[in-house]
Structure formats: structure tokens, C-alpha cells
Amino acid sequence: MNKQRNLKIVNIIFLLILTVLAIIAFVSKDINSIIFGLIVGFFLQFELFLTSNEDNLKMNRQLFIATWGLTLALLSxxxxxI
Structure with a gap:
């Protein structure tokens, strides 16, 4: 149970980093921050995919949807x- 709690905290920290990068990229239109945000976003999605199980499926689904939304915003x- 403690491992799942720590995993949720790490996922939320990654999501906050991704959110900040998306805001910075939207304001500054800096290609390097956009690419770094995309790397963080795809890493978070991959990590959510690997750690999903029955117990944390609802939390992972919410994080996954939020991550995809931010990643698509970074792609746009x-x-x-360019």
C-alpha cells in the first residue's frame, strides 16, 4: 500500500512538471521546452502504463487523460x- 502511495505522489509530481512545461511552452513558444515537455509527457504515459493494476486503475486513468491532454497541447x- 505504501508503494502505491509513493507511486501516486511521483506521478502527480511528474504531472505538475508537465503542466508547468506546457504553460512555459505556450507562453514562450520555445521549441526546447516543448520537446522536453513531450519527453516528460511520453515518459509519464509509459510509466503509468507499466504500473497500472486493478487497485490504482481509476487514479491512473485520470492521470493518463490529463497527461494526454497536456501532451497534445504541447504537440500543437x-x-x-515551427
């Missing part, structure tokens, strides 16, 4: 910045 910013 990338195409707009």
Missing part, C-alpha cells in the same frame, strides 16, 4: 512554433 504548440 510544437507545430505552431
Amino acid at each position: 504548440n510544437l507545430f505552431r512554433a
Whole structure:
């Protein structure tokens, strides 16, 4: 149970980092921050996919949807910045 709690905390920290990167990328249109945000987003999605089980499925689903939303926003910013 403690492992799942720590995993949720790590996932939320990654999601907060991704959110900050998405906001910075939207404001500055800096390609490097957009690419770094995409790397963090895809890493978080991969990590959520690997750690999903029956117990934390609802939490992972919410984080997964939020992560995809931010990743798609970063992709649109990338195409707009190019």
C-alpha cells in the first residue's frame, strides 16, 4: 500500500512538471521546452502504463487523460512554433 502511495505522489509530481512545461511552452513558444515537455509527457504515459493494476486503475486513468491532454497541447504548440 505504501508503494502505491509513493507511486501516486511521483506521478502527480511528474504531472505538475508537465503542466508547468506546457504553460512555459505556450507562453514562450520555445521549441526546447516543448520537446522536453513531450519527453516528460511520453515518459509519464509509459510509466503509468507499466504500473497500472486493478487497485490504482481509476487514479491512473485520470492521470493518463490529463497527461494526454497536456501532451497534445504541447504537440500543437510544437507545430505552431515551427
